[in-house]
Every structure is written in C-alpha cells, then in structure tokens.
Amino acid sequence: MHKGKITTGDKKKQKYGRIVLAGNPNVGKSVLFGLLTGKYVTVSNYPGTTVEVSSGNMQLNDKKFLLIDSPGVNSFIPMSEDERVTRDILLGEKNESIVLVADSKNLRRALILLIQLAEMELPCVLVLNMEDEANARGIETDYKKLEKLLGIDVIGTVAPQRKGIAKVKDSMLRAKKPQILLNYGEQIEHFTGKIASLLPQANISGRSLALMLLAGDTSLKEWCVAHLDSGTINRIEDIIDEAHTVLKEPPAGLLSQARFKFADDIVKAVVKKTGQEAGQILRGIGKWTMHPFWGIFSLIFVLFCFYKFVGEFGAGTLVDFFEEVIFGEYLGPAIEKTVKAVIPFVFIQDFLVGKYGLFTMALTYAVAIILPITATFFIAFGVLEDSGYLPRIAVLTNGIFSKIGLNGKAVLPMVLGLGCGTMATMTTRILETKRERVIATFLIALAIPCSAQLGVILGMLGAYEPRVALWWLGTVLFVLLLTGSLASRILPGEKADFFLELPPIRIPRTGNILMKTVNRIEWYLKEAVPLFLLGTSILFFLDKTHLLEWIETAASPVIVTLLGLPEKATGVFLMGFLRRDYGAAGIFDLARQGLLNENQIIVSIVTLTLFVPCLASFFMIIKERGTRTSLLMFSLITVFALITGGVMNFILNLLY
Numbered sequence: 001m002h003k004g005k006i007t008t009g010d011k012k013k014q015k016y017g018r019i020v021l022a023g024n025p026n027v028g029k030s031v032l033f034g035l036l037t038g039k040y041v042t043v044s045n046y047p048g049t050t051v052e053v054s055s056g057n058m059q060l061n062d063k064k065f066l067l068i069d070s071p072g073v074n075s076f077i078p079m080s081e082d083e084r085v086t087r088d089i090l091l092g093e094k095n096e097s098i099v100l101v102a103d104s105k106n107l108r109r110a111l112i113l114l115i116q117l118a119e120m121e122l123p124c125v126l127v128l129n130m131e132d133e134a135n136a137r138g139i140e141t142d143y144k145k146l147e148k149l150l151g152i153d154v155i156g157t158v159a160p161q162r163k164g165i166a167k168v169k170d171s172m173l174r175a176k177k178p179q180i181l182l183n184y185g186e187q188i189e190h191f192t193g194k195i196a197s198l199l200p201q202a203n204i205s206g207r208s209l210a211l212m213l214l215a216g217d218t219s220l221k222e223w224c225v226a227h228l229d230s231g232t233i234n235r236i237e238d239i240i241d242e243a244h245t246v247l248k249e250p251p252a253g254l255l256s257q258a259r260f261k262f263a264d265d266i267v268k269a270v271v272k273k274t275g276q277e278a279g280q281i282l283r284g285i286g287k288w289t290m291h292p293f294w295g296i297f298s299l300i301f302v303l304f305c306f307y308k309f310v311g312e313f314g315a316g317t318l319v320d321f322f323e324e325v326i327f328g329e330y331l332g333p334a335i336e337k338t339v340k341a342v343i344p345f346v347f348i349q350d351f352l353v354g355k356y357g358l359f360t361m362a363l364t365y366a367v368a369i370i371l372p373i374t375a376t377f378f379i380a381f382g383v384l385e386d387s388g389y390l391p392r393i394a395v396l397t398n399g400i401f402s403k404i405g406l407n408g409k410a411v412l413p414m415v416l417g418l419g420c421g422t423m424a425t426m427t428t429r430i431l432e433t434k435r436e437r438v439i440a441t442f443l444i445a446l447a448i449p450c451s452a453q454l455g456v457i458l459g460m461l462g463a464y465e466p467r468v469a470l471w472w473l474g475t476v477l478f479v480l481l482l483t484g485s486l487a488s489r490i491l492p493g494e495k496a497d498f499f500l501e502l503p504p505i506r507i508p509r510t511g512n513i514l515m516k517t518v519n520r521i522e523w524y525l526k527e528a529v530p531l532f533l534l535g536t537s538i539l540f541f542l543d544k545t546h547l548l549e550w551i552e553t554a555a556s557p558v559i560v561t562l563l564g565l566p567e568k569a570t571g572v573f574l575m576g577f578l579r580r581d582y583g584a585a586g587i588f589d590l591a592r593q594g595l596l597n598e599n600q601i602i603v604s605i606v607t608l609t610l611f612v613p614c615l616a617s618f619f620m621i622i623k624e625r626g627t628r629t630s631l632l633m634f635s636l637i638t639v640f641a642l643i644t645g646g647v648m649n650f651i652l653n654l655l656y
Helices: 029-037 081-092 107-120 131-136 143-150 165-172 186-196 206-214 218-227 230-246 251-270 280-289 294-342 346-353 358-387 390-404 408-417 421-430 434-447 451-461 466-490 510-527 529-544 547-562 569-578 580-592 598-610 615-625 627-655
Strands: 017-023 041-045 052-060 063-069 097-103 124-129 139-141 154-156 271-273
Touching: 017 029, 017 081, 017 107, 029 052, 029 063, 029 097, 029 124, 029 165, 029 510, 052 165, 081 218, 097 107, 097 165, 107 124, 107 206, 107 251, 124 131, 124 143, 124 165, 131 139, 143 154, 143 251, 154 165, 186 206, 186 230, 186 251, 206 218, 206 230, 206 251, 218 230, 251 271, 280 294, 294 346, 294 358, 294 390, 294 408, 346 358, 346 529, 358 390, 358 421, 358 510, 358 529, 358 615, 390 408, 390 466, 408 421, 408 434, 421 434, 421 615, 434 466, 434 598, 434 615, 434 627, 451 466, 451 598, 466 598, 466 627, 510 529, 529 547, 529 615, 547 569, 547 627, 569 580, 569 598, 580 598, 598 627, 615 627
Parallel strands: 017 063, 017 097, 097 124, 124 154
Antiparallel strands: 041 052, 052 063, 139 271
C-alpha cells in the first residue's frame, strides 16, 4: 500500500503559479530568464545542495508567476547534482508550465528532454534560441511542421536581441502537453506498468517515475523511502531485478535508443541545411582552441589574460584605489571622525572603527578588497561564458586534473584561487559531485595562495637567490599533487563522468555580460558580506578578552621548536589567518629586520602558503561544505602545513 498523495516541497500555500525554464547547458536560458524577470531575482541554494537556483517574479495577463531558472541538464535521469535538482524541481511541486529552451543548432538534444517531459505529462513550450547562429550556419527549421508533430507551441528567439521574447510570454499561458507517446516494446511497457501501479499520485506521471526507476535512477531512493512503505519498495525492486533478467540489454540503453531514434526522425522531418555557412573566422578560432598543440597555447594565453585582469587589475590596481584612496583618504577618516564625535563610548567606537572594527576591517575588507576582485572575476567569467570558451578550458585541462580526482571543470576555481580563495570556494559549485567539490575546496584552501598573499611573496622572493623561489614553488606543487592524489583515493564516491557539449565560439555581447555581472555582484553582497561582519565581530571580542594574546603565547613553542623560526613569527601566522597578505607582509618585515636567514624564509613562506586560509574563506568553506567537514579540513590543513614546515626545516638545515 502506498501512502497517498505526495506533498513534497514547501507545505505553505503557494502565492503564485510556477513556471520553470528547463534545457540543456549553454542554450541561453539565463539570458532569457533575465529578460523575463528583470531585476527582481533571487539566487539561493536548492535545499540540501550547493546548486544555485535563480527565481524571479513575472506577470502575465494580470496574474503573477514565479519563474524558476533550473540548472542545465542533458537528461532528467540524473548523472550529476545539477540534474537531480532540476528533476526535483519538476517532481517537488506543481508547475503551471515548462519552457524548454533549446539551441536552434542542436534540436536533437532538446527533443530528448521533451520526450521525457511528455512522459511526465507536463504542459510545455519549446523555445528555439540562438536562431541567428543557426541561420549563420545555414540551418533552417520548419516551425509549423514541428508544432504539428509535437502538439505544442514552438517559438524562435535571439535572446540577447530580445527577438521573440513577447511571443514566449504569450505562449506560457497556453502551454500544452506534448503529443508524444513512445512505445518502448512489450516487455518494457509491461514492467513499466507494473511499477507505475504501485506509485502514489505525484506532480509528474507515474509512468515517467516508473521509467526512471527501471532505467536505474538511484537518486529516487530518498523519494521512495519518504512516500512508499518498505513492502512496496521491495516489490518495485523485485520488478526491476526481473526486468534486468528478462531483457537482453540494460533498460536504460533501450530507452535511450528509442528516444534518439524518435528525435532523429523529427530532426530529419523539420530541419534542413541550405546555403553557405557564415562565421568562418569564429569557427576557425573554435577549431584552433581545441587543437592538441595550439589549443594549449590558447589556454595559456586566455588564463594569462584572465589572471592579469582579475589578479592584477582587480586585485591590484582596483583594490589599491578602493583601499588606499576611497576608504583610506576619504571614507575612513570621515567615518572615524563622525563615530568618535557622535558616540561617547570607547568600547562601541572600537567595535565600529577600531583595529577589529566593523568598518575598519569588515566593510573595508568586503568592499574595498574583495568586491573589486569579485566584480572583475564576474566580468571575465561572463566573457568566457558567453564566448563559448569555458567548456574548451575544461576539455584541455581534463587530463591533468584527472590525476587528482577532479576533471577539467576544476581549472576555474583553481585559477580564481590565485585571485581570491573566498570566491574560488564559491565557484566549486560548478563541479558535479560532492566528492569533487570537497577535493577542490581542500586543495584551494591548502595550496593555492591568493593574489594578495602571492604578490607579497613574489616581491620578497625577488630579493633572494633563485633557490629560495624554487624550493617554495617546488614544495607547493608537490604538496598539491600529493594531497590531491591521496584525497581522490581516500574520499568515497565515484569520479564524475566528464561530458561537455562544446558550443560554437561567439562574440560576447556587452549587455549580457553587464546584466549577469550586476546580478552576481548583488548576490555576492547578500551572501558574503554578512560573513565578514560575523568574523570581525568574533575577532573583536577575542581581542577584548585577551584571548588573542593567549593563542599567540600557546602557539609559540610549535613555531620556535618545530619550524625553527623566531618567537615573533607566531603573530605573523595568526595575522595570516585574519588576512593572508598581512601574514606574508609580516614575514617580509621580519626578513627586512634581519631576523630571518634564507632557510627560515623558505620555511616560513612554504608554511604560510600551506597554512589555513583567511577568516573570510574559513566562513565561506563552512557555508559551502558544512561545519563538520570544514573543521576536519582545517585541522588537516593546519597539521599538514606545520609538519611540512618542520620537515623543510630539518632538510634545509642538513643541506645548508
């Protein structure tokens, strides 16, 4: 016996109807979402995951709707957390309509999704986006014939030019269930029917759920446990086992074959190629970027430009301007003067504008230091995203990252880590599995110095013999590869399959990039700034209660005995936790005073590089990975950094 009607999702009465944007990755869904919702958008993690889901209000014929921009998928049988979230959005609550956004150049991919939406019995609209690119390639689609074959509205759009947006809005209110019914053969239909008869009423059809279970969708296990008794679950598992015994091929393969054949038949009927293809230069660039030899040079050039723009211009020029001029010369003195004039209590004055004040440290750090890095990163990321180069970076670096349990998608968080570890931790969300996100977060926190710290270290290395730089760089790279390799073997879970659809190279549109950047900065201000305020408040009270002094005193024996550094270096490591560049600057100051020899400089900068990241990154890691995982991660990093420094101290004293 099943337990009756499902009530997953928000149990409160829905205020608005829900419309979901769905589609493959890189089809322009987010641009369309921005045009339909305007600026009233929220970005939040889907419950129980780190996957971002955007939602916004829109109005159609005096009725309000909540529009949800679901993560891009290649199937509704999840192979990644993104795909599971999109499937759960459809399963969890009733949706008025589904707007399936497709790439006009690749109708076949979208039809695979539409078949599954038809089996879910959900009302749909098909939007063929990037119509201009299809025309440039000589691809023509007969929309009227396609509408007749599918039984739903089909609209062609060029989202950046707002072409077709009005038609999309009109079609949302007359969405219909697709007239697609695939027969998968007598045996599969028999087993599907038996499973469907045991399932409760849900927001998607029992037939679609039965097909997912038959295809081996293990992500539905929690849903089954929540909505079926154990006896029913056992009966379903017995049916699935019987199906695998009777069928000559795995059910998932048979379903895919039938769906691809149907999609191919539709494409042959409605799509034709005519005339000369346009965009020869861009296609040439696209081929060049994927060349086994020249592609590496293109990657190095792009990453160099990325780092120059974010790491030097954003983290250097802009940060210096905001920190030293805007905050240092104008806002800082003015606010400090006002606070001291208006508030007579010294304790509150210190809390606001003291050494660990909410303004002098928290807001200065969040706005003057991190915001310029964030803004330049989002601009650069938007260019890579809109140009179609982002998936190519992942493909080119996949071989290297596979050695440490990751895939090519991890290159972006790693490169961003050279700019800001806080933002790099956020962007690990682009990785499919929890295992990959944990490994990437750990490696960024352990072995990737941020631009603020890196700048000071590189400046200091220039004053010494090349061996100092070689010891530092060689040790950090060795630790990165060693710990990544160990983590990939120790952490449970399978390595995610690396599958990417390569979009064509395009010329990015300024309006798209600016719109995305503004939305992402707004999200950053809501998401990260409170963490800076919280962290600074904790430091303030630790300082006032003299616990910071106690921590310095307690840690001194480890610094002096194990690392062979002077006692004053203890404060340097503590400050490095507050702000990485403070720690590096402290080492630089000790060296300038003649308190460190070359061996001690190598030990100190290696240990500091591997030491726990700054306070803001600490809170961000807790937010992303959870308290338990984060504390374990930080304990391991602290111990590993100190042991590595101790071993370095021993080896260097033997050699020199």
